[in-house]
Amino acid sequence: MKTLCVLGAGTIGSFLVKAGLSQGYRVIATGRSERTLLRVKSLGVEATNDNAYAVRDSEIVLISVKPQHFPELATSIPRGLWKGKLVISVMAGVRLDTLRKVMVDAQVFRAMPNVNAVVNMSTTAITGEGPGRELVDSLFRSIGVTYWVNEDMMDVWTALVGSGPAFVSEIVDGLVLGAVSSGMPRDLAYSAVLDVLKGTAENLKNHKGHPVEVRDNVTTPAGTTIRGLKAMEERGVKAALIETVESSSRRASELGKLIDERIRRELLGDS
Incomplete structure (x- = not known):
């Protein structure tokens, strides 16, 4: 049985x-606080604050710390x-x-899942090359769907x-508040909007055309939909x-460059 460690x-x-x-x-799994370690233990896995031990004892390493904490984490690991690890x-x-410069001789991938992993519906982008590609894809498909992209797409x-x-949550709240303002109970409006969201997503997937075609199927002359679209x-x-x-996207790019430059400066000595 292979061992996988989650750092953070x-x-x-x-x-x-x-x-x-x-x-x-x-x-x-590793964590910085006792609270995190206790929560991890409740999942039925080994928990430790010793990152070096976790990496030493694993074939696969998932790095899930905040980027600003990465220099500290990296310096704690020889x-x-x-060498020889599959790192994600x-x-x-x-x-x-x-x-790759920090983790010499490791096979490295990047992934960007989202919080919908809580219901096994994450939408994860992955980038990187190597024989571990299928393993990485399988791991993230267990919490949702995966897309392999070029690294220059990761900020977007x-x-x-x-x-x-x-x-999307902000848009949903706006639609719900519009219904409440028009006289509908909030709980009913919220449930209905979520159903509409789920149904429309499935409709669009099956339609496979431009979304405006689905929009136009709902829009009749001088009707309610066109009045709302006009607004x-x-x-x-x-x-x-x-x-x-x-x-x-611009902010993601800005932060990415700042974080990457800091890591290169602190860990690699780049000027």
Whole structure:
């Protein structure tokens, strides 16, 4: 039985612990606080605050710490321990090239799941090459769907998919409040909107065409839908959504560069 360790068993890290268990691995997880270690133990896996021990005893290493904590984590692990390991980073912004320079002779991948892993519906982007590709894909498919992308797409992915559940939740709340303002009880409106969201997503998947075609199927002359769409256009809703993703993507890129430069400076001595 192979051993998988999760360095940093926070929110996403806990999902990865469960993914490892579902794939039949022995799992070791690390945490910075006693509270995290107790929560990890409750999942039925070994918990420790010794990162070097966890890496030494594992074939597969998942790094799920906050990027700003990575220099501290990396310095706690002897460089030679990375040799021959399959390493998967879910840290935003830390580039493959940087990871490979820190983890000499390791096979390195990056992944970006999202919080929908809590219901096994994460949408995960993965980048990297090597013989461990199938194993990495299988691990993340156990918590949802996977997409293999070029690394230059990871910042946009972070904005669209990593932050996406927050954006969609905000839209859902706006629709619900509109129904409440029009006289519908909130609980009923909330349940109905979630059903509409789920049904529309399935409809769009099956349709396989442009989403405006589904929109136009609902829109009749002088009807309720066109009146609502007109209000959305007047308020610039679509433009706002475009800017939301663009702005979030720019920020992901900015943070990524800052984090990557700091790691290169502190760990690799780059000027």
